[in-house]
Amino acid sequence: MLKLTDLHVNYGPIKALQGVSIDIEPNNITAIIGANGSGKSTMLSVISGLIIPDQGEIYYKDIAIHTKPVEERVKQGIAHVMEGRRLFKDQSVHDNLLLGFYFRNSKENKKNMLKQINEVYDRFPILGEKKSQLAGTLSGGQQQLLIISMAILSKPQLLLLDEPSLGLAPIVVDQVYQYLEELKAQGVTIIVSEQMAALAIRIADYGYVLERGKVVGKGDIHYLKSMMESDEMSSVYFG
Numbered sequence: 001m002l003k004l005t006d007l008h009v010n011y012g013p014i015k016a017l018q019g020v021s022i023d024i025e026p027n028n029i030t031a032i033i034g035a036n037g038s039g040k041s042t043m044l045s046v047i048s049g050l051i052i053p054d055q056g057e058i059y060y061k062d063i064a065i066h067t068k069p070v071e072e073r074v075k076q077g078i079a080h081v082m083e084g085r086r087l088f089k090d091q092s093v094h095d096n097l098l099l100g101f102y103f104r105n106s107k108e109n110k111k112n113m114l115k116q117i118n119e120v121y122d123r124f125p126i127l128g129e130k131k132s133q134l135a136g137t138l139s140g141g142q143q144q145l146l147i148i149s150m151a152i153l154s155k156p157q158l159l160l161l162d163e164p165s166l167g168l169a170p171i172v173v174d175q176v177y178q179y180l181e182e183l184k185a186q187g188v189t190i191i192v193s194e195q196m197a198a199l200a201i202r203i204a205d206y207g208y209v210l211e212r213g214k215v216v217g218k219g220d221i222h223y224l225k226s227m228m229e230s231d232e233m234s235s236v237y238f239g
């Protein structure tokens with residue numbers, strides 16, 4: 001589904017990614033685990049096209065995309081939920097959700113759109129309660145939920161989530177992660193970055209561990225669990 005080969009990204013003298021190669025299977029949930037500053041956000045931004053790598057290649061469904069602009073990648077079904085909050089703060093919650101449809105290839109009729117937005121309200125009732133409020137008046141966690149919902153309404157084939165648990169109450173984190181498992185069941189491929197590996201490991205099929213811009217470990221759920229049990233790793237990544 002997605003293949004990154006020998007990616008390098010420098011911010012001036014800072015080497016954020018130093019030869020990262022990863023392979024993402026379709027219809028899998030892949031966890032990117034690493035401490036603050038290890039390069040997780042940079043990696044996701046390289047996939048979505050916000051950052052052009054200094055070196056390396058990205059193949060998405062066997063097509064080179066590393067030179068394609070962000071909009072092109074969005075059209076091909078790649079959605080990126082960023083760490084910083086990107087929403088229309090002076091628009092209502094409801095209008096923000098309508099904007100979630102904006103990037104879809106096929107045109108939806110209004111009735112269909114409202115049906116899907118109502119499903120979001122059923123799932124996250126707080127968004128339904130606040131649907132007429134300006135998005136900028138929501139708490140940080142509620143804004144995060146709104147952004148995740150907007151990305152999901154765009155019906156991505158590849159969903160990139162950068163530390164989705166940040167700022168969310170534990171019960172909401174559970175809801176979001178459960179939602180991700182349902183999306184996977186519907187055929188969405190998901191890459192999720194987390195500092196707190198214990199969270200991502202609950203749903204991941206496969207994981208990569210990043211350290212100072214390099215992949216220092218990778219493996220399936222058994223590997224990730226065994227890492228969690230090793231003392232030296234667990235103190236660094238698992239809190």
Ligand SMILES: Nc1ncnc2c1ncn2[C@@H]1O[C@H](COP(=O)(O)OP(=O)(O)O)[C@@H](O)[C@H]1O
Pocket residue numbers: 011014015016034035036037038039040041042043
């Ligand atoms: N815009 C930027 N300018 C300069 N340095 C940056 C920038 N963004 C990230 N970095 C640096 O690149 C490294 C990787 O950062 P990042 O990808 O944000 O890691 P993570 O998401 O794992 O915390 C860090 O050393 C960080 O300080």
Ligand SMILES: [Mg+2]
Pocket residue numbers: 040041042083162
């Ligand atoms: Mg980050």
